[in-house]
Amino acid sequence: MSGSSSAADTRWGFLGAGKMASALIRGMIRAGVVAPSAIAVSDPVREAREAMTAEGVTACSSNAEVADRSDVLVLAVKPQAMTAALNELAGGGRGKLVISVAAGISVTQLSAGLGPEARVVRVMPNTPALVGEGTAAYCLGPSVSGEDETLVLRLLESVGIARRVPEGLMDAATGLCGSGPAFVYAMIEALSDGGVRVGLPRDLATVMAAQTVLGAARMVLETGQHPGVLKDQVTSPGGTTIAGIHALERGGLRAALIDAVQAAALRSAELAEGR
Incomplete structure (x- = not known):
């Protein structure tokens, strides 16, 4: 996918199915942004995968499999696990829109791990997304298009509000809306x-x-x-x-x-x- 504003036609993949990822997934489904069948997830915790399959989402055995099945990748792993997740993708994020919700991981770091063709967005959501009242700050990598940003907003606004900020203010946004x-x-x-x-x-x-x-x-x-x-x-x-x-x-x-x-x-x- 080279960038499309139609979220309904987009295949979404989530690396990680913890609280934040599940809030985003359920929010998208509840808002009618995407059908459950168009979402794939991976997570090392069996209960997390089972909770997603109960929503009609496809659970995959590896991050690489999620990448293969997706147009947009949402990296919802812990910051400490990001390097390993990027290594496992092994180029699977090339040319895709990649949205990271990991605190403290810069666009430069993500681009270095994914390759220069990846279109990278960094997001800081917060846990009230679980009840549809989230606040998210996001910043865009250099290759992200306006159509890509529309997809990002469809995702984030399904669980609350979102505001674009320069990357230099992402730590400030983390301190305010994240914590x-x-x-x-x-x-x-x-x-x-x-x-x-x-x-x-x-x-x-x-x-x-x-x-x-x-x-x-x-x-x-x-x-x-x-x-x-x-x-x-x-x-x-x-x-x-x-x-x-x-x-x-x-x-x-x-x-x-x-x-x-x-x-x-x-x-x-x-x-x-x-x-």
Whole structure:
């Protein structure tokens, strides 16, 4: 395939059938982007392969077999396993559109392993793709066409939103959207703990905390207003919210979250350097 905007006519191959790959596969099927019969996967874990065959996807015995059956290859292996996966392909990615979701593996590294004819896209998705609310950043290799990018967007937007960034910002995107869900889970857990501290039952506190975060996030996305403006709309003079905001500022919440994103981004850069 030299590049086509018709995802329905494209054969998709996934090297790896873990949580991220399965989220992407199920999202594509659910959105009608591709039929299950047009997808092939490989994975060393038998249970992962069986979970995919239950969806109607073809499970293959090797990465090379997946490559032979596919127009687009999605590399969903761990960064530490990428070199071995590229070696196993042994040129099987030549001339194909190849999408990598492995953290810290650059376009240059992928192109070196796949050959100069491979059309390479680097993607950083996140785990909320499992429930159709993912956020993905992606960057394009030099040989990727506009039609290729359309296919990439069909894949990523079947499980959430996607934004194109320069490759130099992929580590930053990893620190924010790749690791960010864990930071939000920690916030939800802490809010739930706060609810329990003031007398709410744990199950009720957790549901209320999670829905509060979901609702606040949707307000940001759907109103287009700055988070600070929305915060001020809840914050009455001398009221309960400003008392809580004061406590958050005293505890350094903003600085801690900024530091967390920065630390995750720096670690992504270290992984790219093999450290």
